[in-house]
Amino acid sequence: MSKKDDLLKVAEVKVRQGGYNNFSFREIANEVGIKSASVHYHFPTKADLGAELAHQYTDAFLAALGDVDEIKARGENPIDIYTQIFRGALLTDDKMCLCGLLGAQNESLPEKVQIEVKRFFAKNLTWLQAAHKANGEADPEYAAITTVSLLEGAMMISKALNDHSYFKLATQ
Amino acid sequence: MSKKDDLLKVAEVKVRQGGYNNFSFREIANEVGIKSASVHYHFPTKADLGAELAHQYTDAFLAALGDVDEIKARGENPIDIYTQIFRGALLTDDKMCLCGLLGAQNESLPEKVQIEVKRFFAKNLTWLQAAHKANGEADPEYAAITTVSLLEGAMMISKALNDHSYFKLATQ
DNA sequence: AATGGACTATCTACTGTTAGATAATTGCAT
């Protein structure tokens, strides 16, 4: 794995712990074994790094979700799949959703990063609307926003109270 | 109003925009017209300021909620009241819930602040459980966590997409 | 006289960023 990928990996952990200001070029450079100035070779500015981080996170998330039609074709409920991906993100890593945290602090972020965070939620809502429509929901738009809101909110509160059982209870 | 209250007020705005790292003693001192060193007179450390901010926010929030029994006594639904308080926080100030944002970045916060954020959500869940119980809900614990999760999540996503209509749709 | 609330001045540590240099590698034209 390249240094660039290493940098994104260690930055992701820090952002998911404490947001955009929770990592510095020096810190992540130390952790991957290069100098902070060299980080600028891969990412001209911190905003560029943040934007690329959110973009790749979104792509990986969507890839993990898969295709609504395929899920339906094999007789599964896409909303269950969606919930399981969220559950895995919290229980496996014990970390917030990257774009959830960034979304909450949206107002203070560089525009480049804001755009990528918007992309995450826009794509999530589109996927969820298709899923609820495929499930025959009467109001797919309403169902989509409540699904993602409940999951992001339950994640936030489980982190705040440092107890995953709240997430489990909310998604039982 | 005292300088101390002024400091808390301007700090609150900044934290609700971008989290705990989104304000500095220098900034808030400038905004209230004193020097950054003088802020340490009122709050020995930044953690003390953050903790007091979250504590007062929680107290004000609970005061705004009022008493479940009184709400029921005048024939209103306490869950509707709760939802309206959240809606007001977002639509009036165009800002996240202070403890929601702090909760999401919990892992990176000083312990003093973490304790106050936990207090906020513990008190919210207690209030909501009483409210759902008073409403005759079959599973008040489940109803309480889903209520606050949905509202915090919808707030987060409305901020991320910079569009309050998502909050309105989720709470319609 | 004592206290509250501010001040000046300073400290150390860290922030993102830039400049300029270096070595290793790669691609192309001769």
Added chain:
DNA sequence: ATGCAATTATCTAACAGTAGATAGTCCATT
């Protein structure tokens, strides 16, 4: 195959700005 040029990935050194925090001083009110 050799030689030139460009590219990649890193380095050292330094920059100006900001961070939270501390020590000591001043002055008005009590």
